[in-house]
Amino acid sequence: MEIEKYEALIISQLDQLIxxxxxxxxxxxxxxxxxxxxxxxxxxxxxxxxxxxxxxxKYFRESIASPEGKTKNPFDVQTVFELNGHRELIWIDFKALNIDNEATNPDSGTPDKVITLMQSGFFYLAYIIIYYKGAENGLEFVQKNDLFVKSYLLKNISSSMRITPANQMQVDGFAETEYRTREDFLSFLLQKKIESNQRKLKKAAQELENFKTGILKKETAKQKEITIELLKKLNKIQEDKIKKL
Structure with a gap:
């Protein structure tokens, strides 16, 4: 069976079920x-x-939900997709998007979990997006672009995905996905990791230069520039008060 058709079957079954x-x-x-x-x-x-x-x-077997009370788990649901004797372990992550938000960037977890999954002989992390809005007595599920559910595999995530300094994947929940081969995805993941570390290096280099000139925090819209000399002055005022006790 062609890989693309196999993946399309997984996604169609997830969409239908949810x-x-x-x-x-x-x-x-x-x-x-x-x-x-x-x-x-x-x-x-x-x-x-x-x-x-x-x-x-017909296809999904041995499904289990994430443990209650455990905040760090590689999946919301783990299931086995079985076809003609082939058993494919799949990790599923649900993303609920409030359509009243123009953009939303839900945490998509660490990219390293797909590496863990591959080491176990499997590949597929699936994201299932559902849409909702506030209702009179709670919330109601709604459609977005005529869809109640949009499922996709991590390998097909939008190219706008970025990896944060904390090694978490982040992408606009409304961004369009794009098809990649499994091998293309591995190259994509490597490039995203390189870009993430380049950003961290650039930021670290800038901070180092600031530290060398005595700047601990740059000026922002919410705070003034904080220098080591300013803190020394504040500390002296505090020490003088204590000495006068």
Whole structure:
């Protein structure tokens, strides 16, 4: 089977399954204000429903939700996609987007988890995006571009994705995806890591130059420039007060 068709089948099955869950549960009693994110509550609801809905699924097997109370986990749901005897372990991450936000950059986790997955003999991290807005008694699931659900594989993430200094992937949740081969994705991931470290080096070099001139914090819109000399003066004032006690 061609890899692209295999991947398309995985995505279509994820879309269908989650859309069925949403249509059966169009509203949730989770309070949300305009612009507010309530992704954790929605994610936990979908995790449990996914596990429940795949007890006797044609393709998905052995689904488990992320452990309760554990904040750092490589998946929201882990499942096995089985086709003609081939078993593909898949990690799923739910992203709930409030359509009242013009742009949203939800944390997509560390890129290193795909490396961990590949070391185990698998490849696919899947993101499942659902859309919502505040309603009278909680929230309601809504469509975006005529879709209730948009699933995609990490390998096809938007090229605008960047890796933060904390080694977390970040991308606008509304950004369009683009198809890559699995090998192309590995080159893409390497390049993104290089770019991330180049930005860190540039920032570190600038900070080092500032430190050499005694500047601890550059002036911003919210604060004045902080120098070592300023702190020494403030410290002397404080010490003088103590000495007079």
């Amino acid at each position: 859309e069925n869950i949403i249509k059966e549960n169009p509203n949730l009693k989770i309070a949300v204000k305009k612009g507010e994110r309530v992704g954790d509550g929605i994610s936990k609801f979908l995790e449990n429903k996914f596990v429940e809905s795949t007890q006797n699924h």
